[in-house]
Amino acid sequence: MERDVRALVGDPRWMTLPPVVRAQVMAQRMLETPDGSRWLFGAHARWHRFGPADGRWHLSAPPSHTGVRSAARVVPPPPAIPPLPLPAGPDFAYERGSTQAFVGPDVPEGITEGIRAMLQAQRGLRRDDFPLPPEGFHGMFARDVTSPVAAVWGTVMWCAYAPAFDGNEILLSMFGEFLARPLPGDDWVRWLPPTSLDALVALYAERMAAGAARAGLHLVRLMTDTAAVLRADARFRPRAEALIAMAEPILAQPWLDHHALAGGAVRQAWLSRCPPRLLGATLTETSPGEHFRHSLYDLVESLSFTTARGADPRAAAAALLAADLHGRFAGAPAAADAVNLLYAWMDEESRHQLYVTLTDPSHPLRGFWPARGALPPALVPPDRRAAAALLGAAYATGLAWCRLTWTAPPSSGFAASSAVVPFLMHQRDDPFPAGGPGSVGSPHDHGRLPDRAWQ
Template identity: 50%
Template structure:
């Protein structure tokens, strides 16, 4: 007889709210009416915390100090009761619209774990080989020139940029076959340590620039060819859940240009226009084509603050195997550079408490700190800072869990960088590097899909 999982108030409330939001009548309710329905289903845990399952099909934790609601995964398995809460006190931002519940969750795993499936890698290899046969004179490298040699055509850069933009967290095993496909085109060795490549996540503008430049040059066919490479790459990436949400969003932005080439030609500017303005206008046009149901995938472009909140939610959720997930998450946040003191105000009160304990002990902002003293003299010969040991020893139960933590932690670092301009060390942050050292000697898992 199959064991029945114990009843959980959080899981039960999720199912109830999902059913209500999926009901066609939900769209006909006013925002205050929706808020009233949600307020009646707020859960209260024994420690007094209030939890709301709301916008983006995610949990929100109420901060009793200032009344804000923060994205935060709940303490599943904890006793909870229904607690009254004034509906008028719920901000519109936490009330589901309906389309926000349609987002595909994807996978938060980095590629330091299960490899990209062999059949996907092979199809991308064929695509990149064909792209590499184009002439760099017809397809000049107008973006990603820090990655590729000057004689590499932008068709190769378009494939690379699509992969990196679509990746939830572009941290790859040093022997990842998908990366070796690009080996002969690289300008120099990729950043990272001897085993992990902590690769930058490009903005959408870099992909747009490749297409827009060809339009400005009066080469609309070449522009459409580049758009086709982007679309073909994204179509293949749908096969891996670590790429799928953003790949789907990118397809909705690019495919209309291929079905109606006049959309691209219509965006060709007068020759005297500022190229940056043209690129920015095309980027806005791409983003405008993406349907609302895919909005979460575009937070990385449209709302860096919300994007940081979501990846932080992923990080805490990825650490659910820890006795105290928030203390473990705070140890990863301690690696981030926060000279302006902006981080604590973006955390829920429980996570903020854990982070502040580390800050008071002088254990925050160390591994991402400046490499030189204020006068420009190096901290040590060569100006390389020494990454400290992690504050909390994180012990994932298996390699897949470790890859999920690494992905969420790296995505959090990248999101913090987009929000504040903080730079990430090429060898990774201290907590990530320590976790990598634990699994570096394990062989890669066979690819069986991702949670």
């Protein structure tokens, strides 16, 4: 069915059909699984599940068990077709990249050296010419650091799928001399908060508002050049391409955002330039709820290996989400409000699984919770790639629900993603540096940044 719908949407005639005709065509492609659930491969090239209780389609990762999938059958459309998640066309062209964390698989040397060269080129700039705005990055960097350094850092963090990095990652250690304080996390993992598009735009807008157009354009060029280097890695690529599409036109038309500066609408102007095929990369800015849905979908997919062990990846994902919520709120009054916000963005089954796991201490789904920082056997990843994907998806989901509920992410990481770290902390794929074993960055001192980085 996925192949059929992709071929259908890829046909140039698809976009010329009236919406009612497209709805009728898609309604003929509904599937029903043996449990009576109805599924549709629709918008965003992802599966949606019909919720009988509310009469809506919900983004939901499909069953992964081979027997269930092969037993699915096409069913006749109902007499009254509920609004369908119709593919728009460009959303099917969106390449999602990789959900792997930056723990285990290191950032390739070509990228780290490209970023290092850009940082080196910013040395000697005057703080008066490139001040840091009071919002965004001001408390992160030392007082003499200029905004171009923040622009490079902010671009790296905005483009990252899930900014949890190996504690000894070269891409982080090169920024050590500029930081005002250690990054959150521990010696093994730096659990970094995401950078918002607002923070990046503020660097440029402040200079333009101050009449320093050349400095503003320099910052935009630095962001686009940094993104161009980062997109060689699939963990950065989708958002890097979106940032280039939003910012690069300014370099050819420096007046492009002048109308937006006076009204403080520069962020909206940037987002309006994002092409339809890349809109998925900006969901965290435009719709935190949709972003949470997609992150949870990624988490379910990263747990697909549990199917062979008799587990349901969707139930396991709901249980891990419950573990993170329980660990973050620990029964605080704000917990109920936060969870209620999440319910609205989940399908009925996942919503029920989250509810019973949170409210019933004896529920079997709590068997998926990490115990003393360790994953249960059923959730232990089979290999390094699967562990990195699970860590990245779990951390991205944690950051997504924090953004949706206006909750500050924990500086020590979430329960689920933290429990994956032991499967990656001793596995590296970078070669020994020139100094040989024992040098900074070698497996023998893995996870520890040199002290001078924070001086």
